[in-house]
Amino acid sequence: MMFIDTHTHIYTEEFDADRADVVERARRAGAVALLLPNIDEASIEPMMALCDAHPDLCHPMMGLHPTELPPDPSPLLDRMEAMLAEGTRKFVAVGEVGLDFYWDAGRRDEQIAVFDRQITWAERYGLPLVIHSRSAHRDLVDTLLPHRDRLARGGVFHCFGGTAEEAKELLDTFPGFYLGIGGVVTFKRSSLPEVLATEVPLERLLTETDAPYLAPVPYRGKRNEPAYVPMVVARLAEIYHTTIEAVGEITTQNARRLFAI
Ligand code: NI
Numbered sequence: 234m235m236f237i238d239t240h241t242h243i244y245t246e247e248f249d250a251d252r253a254d255v256v257e258r259a260r261r262a263g264a265v266a267l268l269l270p271n272i273d274e275a276s277i278e279p280m281m282a283l284c285d286a287h288p289d290l291c292h293p294m295m296g297l298h299p300t301e302l303p304p305d306p307s308p309l310l311d312r313m314e315a316m317l318a319e320g321t322r323k324f325v326a327v328g329e330v331g332l333d334f335y336w337d338a339g340r341r342d343e344q345i346a347v348f349d350r351q352i353t354w355a356e357r358y359g360l361p362l363v364i365h366s367r368s369a370h371r372d373l374v375d376t377l378l379p380h381r382d383r384l385a386r387g388g389v390f391h392c393f394g395g396t397a398e399e400a401k402e403l404l405d406t407f408p409g410f411y412l413g414i415g416g417v418v419t420f421k422r423s424s425l426p427e428v429l430a431t432e433v434p435l436e437r438l439l440t441e442t443d444a445p446y447l448a449p450v451p452y453r454g455k456r457n458e459p460a461y462v463p464m465v466v467a468r469l470a471e472i473y474h475t476t477i478e479a480v481g482e483i484t485t486q487n488a489r490r491l492f493a494i
Contacts, residue, residue: 328363
């Protein structure tokens, strides 16, 4: 079975002791690509180093995470945009960017402004958007909508955890976008399986970990890693009444199409 982990932060310190093993386990489990969303300024260097060490497998993104805004985000955003503009490094997406009013409700307007600026990068540099959204559905739609027709490369709503109505609204409103699905879909009391079965075709799904967070059952609560994606794929195969191989193939093709890898 093959898969792509479309959202993994294995360049963080949680993996310093065994990163090479984590990559090796990912390959053996069937990973054909690992996509690395940036977080803040400090994460850029380790992310790039990992991509240099495994250029056939690891691909970087560039963006500022909504919970990691410095007191004045503008200078950092300028530096990040310069990296996209220079084009000396190939980034597969603008990410991860978005809105998080669950962890940081105090800087709502700033988060929206920073998100809006980074959406324009996706337009200008012709890249897909990798979007983090928590407790922010309405503002997410309102911020993204004015840009919709210029976002030619589409994107992904990473770690989607909303209702069936929200899933339908996102997929209907933003045709080139996917939902990113990870370990949460394996949790016992998750409503996600029902939401997916009701509103989301397999052709609009991507697999991901969000490692080191959100490990699937039976590793729930432990450190997550790309080699656990097959547990997500297996759960999706149950939900969609198809085979593990079919889910792996379709979601891999979805990721290849979106990220042009
Ligand atoms: Ni993330």
